[in-house]
Amino acid sequence: MTPLLILICLVLITIVVIQIGKVTELASSIRGEEDTQIEVNRWSGILSLIFVAVFLIGCVYSAAYYKNYMLGYGPHDSASAHGSSIDFLFDVTLFFTGIVFVITHIALFWFAYKYQGKKDRKAEFISHNNKLEVIWTLVPAIVMTLLVISGLDAWNEIMPDVGDDEDYIEIEATGVQFNWLLRYPGPDNLLGTRDFKKITGVNPLGQDWTDPKNHDDLQPNEIVLPVGKKVRVRITARDVLHNFYLPHFRVKMDAVPGIPTYFIFTPTKTTAEYRQELSNYAEYQVPADPEDPEGPQRWETFEYELACAELCGKGHFSMRRVVRIVSEAEYEAWLSQQGSYYLDNIRNGDEDPLKGQLLDVEITQHKAEFTSALKQALSAPDTVEKVVPLNYVQFETGAAQLTPDSRYELENLADAMKDNRNLRIEISGHTDNVGDAANNMTLSQARASVVADYLLSQGIEASRLTARGYGQTRPLVSNDTDENRAKNRRTEFRILSK
Ligand SMILES: [Cu+2]
Numbered sequence: 001m002t003p004l005l006i007l008i009c010l011v012l013i014t015i016v017v018i019q020i021g022k023v024t025e026l027a028s029s030i031r032g033e034e035d036t037q038i039e040v041n042r043w044s045g046i047l048s049l050i051f052v053a054v055f056l057i058g059c060v061y062s063a064a065y066y067k068n069y070m071l072g073y074g075p076h077d078s079a080s081a082h083g084s085s086i087d088f089l090f091d092v093t094l095f096f097t098g099i100v101f102v103i104t105h106i107a108l109f110w111f112a113y114k115y116q117g118k119k120d121r122k123a124e125f126i127s128h129n130n131k132l133e134v135i136w137t138l139v140p141a142i143v144m145t146l147l148v149i150s151g152l153d154a155w156n157e158i159m160p161d162v163g164d165d166e167d168y169i170e171i172e173a174t175g176v177q178f179n180w181l182l183r184y185p186g187p188d189n190l191l192g193t194r195d196f197k198k199i200t201g202v203n204p205l206g207q208d209w210t211d212p213k214n215h216d217d218l219q220p221n222e223i224v225l226p227v228g229k230k231v232r233v234r235i236t237a238r239d240v241l242h243n244f245y246l247p248h249f250r251v252k253m254d255a256v257p258g259i260p261t262y263f264i265f266t267p268t269k270t271t272a273e274y275r276q277e278l279s280n281y282a283e284y285q286v287p288a289d290p291e292d293p294e295g296p297q298r299w300e301t302f303e304y305e306l307a308c309a310e311l312c313g314k315g316h317f318s319m320r321r322v323v324r325i326v327s328e329a330e331y332e333a334w335l336s337q338q339g340s341y342y343l344d345n346i347r348n349g350d351e352d353p354l355k356g357q358l359l360d361v362e363i364t365q366h367k368a369e370f371t372s373a374l375k376q377a378l379s380a381p382d383t384v385e386k387v388v389p390l391n392y393v394q395f396e397t398g399a400a401q402l403t404p405d406s407r408y409e410l411e412n413l414a415d416a417m418k419d420n421r422n423l424r425i426e427i428s429g430h431t432d433n434v435g436d437a438a439n440n441m442t443l444s445q446a447r448a449s450v451v452a453d454y455l456l457s458q459g460i461e462a463s464r465l466t467a468r469g470y471g472q473t474r475p476l477v478s479n480d481t482d483e484n485r486a487k488n489r490r491t492e493f494r495i496l497s498k
Contacts, residue, residue, distance in 0.1 A: 038118060045113035052109035056102065068283045071247055075277045075284070079304070079325070081266040082158045083250035089154050096143050161232075162264060168230035171223070173306070174205060175242025175255040178315030180306060181205055182223060186216025186340060187364075191234070199238070202345055209346060210353050215361040218338040223306060223323040226331035227270045236260045245309035246323060248274070252309060267325045274325075275302050358405045366392050370412040377495055378420070386495040393451060393491045400446035402454075410451065413493070414458040424496040426466045427451045432485035433472045445469025451491060466496075 068074030072087040115121075162168050172183040172191055181204055185191045192207055192214025199206035207214045225231055235244045237255035244263065245252045253263045269277075278284040278299035287293045288301040308319035326334070340361065346352050369391065377386040392409035395401060402410075417423055429444030429451075448467035455465055472479075475488040 034119070041116040041118070045116040048109040048112040052105055056105060068281050071250075075274075075281050076248070077277075078248070078250050079267060079269040079274060080246075080249035080251065081268055083265075085154045085157060086250040089151060092150065093147055096147070159264075161262070162230065166230065168232050168264070169225065170232045170234065171225075172234040172236070173244050173255070175237035175239075175244070175308065175312070175319070176204070177239050177313060178308075178318050180242075180244075180308070180319055180321050181238075182220055182321070183341075184218040184220060184335070184338070185213075186218055188213060188216055192217050196238075200351060202349070202351060204238075207342070209342060209351070212360055215342045215359055216340045217342065218335075219341040220338055222321060224331060224334045225267055225323070225325055226328045227267050227273075227325050229328070230264060230266045232262055232264045234260060234262050240312050241310045242312050242319070243309035245307045246304070247307065248304050248323075254310065270325045270327065271302070271304060274304070275299050278302055358408070363408050366409060367412050370409065370416075374416055378498060387492055388495070390451070390491045390493065395447055395450075398443070400443065400450050402450060410454050413451075414455055414460065417455060417458075417460045417464065420498060423498050424464045425493040426468060426496055427455075427491070427493045428467075428474075429469045430474055430476075430488060430490050430492070431472050432488045433475070433479040434485065437472055441469055441471030441473075443469070444471050447491060 068076075070076060072078070072090060078084050078087055170185055170189070170191060174181040174183070183191060183205060190213045192211045194206045195208055196206050198208060203209075205219075207217065209215075233244065233251075233253075235253050235255050236259070237257045239257060241257075242255040243252065244255050246265075249265050249267060251263050251265050253261055255261075276299075279297075281299075284299035284302070285297055287295050288298045289295050304323035304325060306319075306321040306323050308316055310316075312319075343361070343365075348355050370388070373388045377388045380386050390409050390413065393406045394403045395406075396403060417425075427448045429446075429448035431440040431444050433440075445468065448469050452465045452467035456462060472488070476490070477484045477487055479485050479488060
């Protein structure tokens with residue numbers, strides 16, 4: 001109802017204004033005020049010329065003034081390999097449209113001045129002019145064709161997919177309301193499969209946990225990439241439209257639910273290098289926080305960013321993510337600190353279809369733990385005791401019977417003995433304080449011997465091995481909680497000589 005009333009009011013107001021206009025016109029012609037009108041026309045013409053001059057000078061001045069804030073100018077050279085071709089295309093377009101912009105604005109206001117209403121001046125009627133029409137159709141058509149062709153050329157150069165033999169990193173960005181979910185492939189360099197039907201609260205991407213490629217995938221909060229390495233970003237969305245936009249790298253691609261797409265780019269400047277570039281410009285030599293004049297300057301706090309360039313809803317602003325471009329070594333260090341999403345959040349929980357099974361990724365991880373503990377022990381000074389835990393050698397409860405999965409850790413140990421021919425070790429078994437101390441002693445001795453027997457069966461010389469049970473006499477921590485008792489039930493070895 002209200003919109004209808006407003007509409008009626010608007011229509012009535014328009015009619016009133018038109019009627020007043022007509023009355024005024026009629027009244028002035030009756031009173032012979034044609035001269036006044038001509039004076040008004042003259043002033044309108046002069047003011048039009050002043051306006052267009054101020055407007056065009058203002059355009060040029062503001063462009064020059066804000067140059068160092070605009071992408072493609074000042075310090076904002078593209079930070080990716082393909083970016084300069086996009087910037088070039090932008091400049092070419094700006095050149096042609098700039099010429100048209102200036103000419104049409106000058107012509108528009110010049111005509112208003114030149115052909116202002118005067119006494120005895122009559123409008124000329126031209127039905128058509130072939131020559132003019134050919135010119136204003138052909139010139140834009142040629143320019144448009146040139147722009148489109150060079151645009152397609154740049155597109156084809158930027159968009160080919162990576163070849164099989166190419167060295168690249170593949171990451172994935174999924175737009176959700178209102179967030180980017182980022183995924184890295186982990187050490188296997190392969191992203192695992194997804195199925196939207198598998199999406200749950202703890203599985204926001206719908207990853208299929210029976211696919212081993214998913215087991216080492218990471219879900220970091222920021223994008224960290226090594227400089228100079230080709231990156232393929234898989235882009236998709238879970239709900240509404242989003243847009244994956246990395247302004248400094250001239251990367252921009254719609255993220256559409258159900259239509260996975262990609263963008264390939266190679267970062268060419270680290271964050272630190274970009275900051276260095278910014279530090280040369282006065283605009284960035286001011287405090288980043290105006291409240292804190294002594295604090296860091298704008299160039300020091302600069303970060304590349306991932307933005308959503310689609311107006312996706314009221315939480316749109318919160319989709320910003322920091323992008324860090326670092327050296328290869330820093331990237332590797334960062335990567336090694338990121339935990340697998342599956343192992344940290346899903347493993348052995350309610351949603352884990354592989355609950356209780358040992359996974360390849362865990363076998364690899366356990367081997368890495370063993371290798372690093374051994375390396376540390378081998379390089380330790382002789383004054384300290386060199387003990388290496390065998391965390392994944394486990395026995396059936398109350399028995400000296402190895403669990404099937406223990407073989408992987410035993411293989412690690414056997415390999416270490418073969419690789420280090422002079423290594424002599426003492427294998428030791430330990431228990432918690434539950435049960436009879438004498439029984440515990442016997443049990444731990446039996447367990448240590450089982451490990452030694454395994455090594456003997458692998459061809460390791462008996463002279464390099466001793467096995468000893470310590471029962472409950474050497475707890476690592478006090479036996480006060482279940483967790484602590486589990487830590488004390490352990491098998492380890494001590495390096496006697498190397
Ligand atoms: Cu969005």
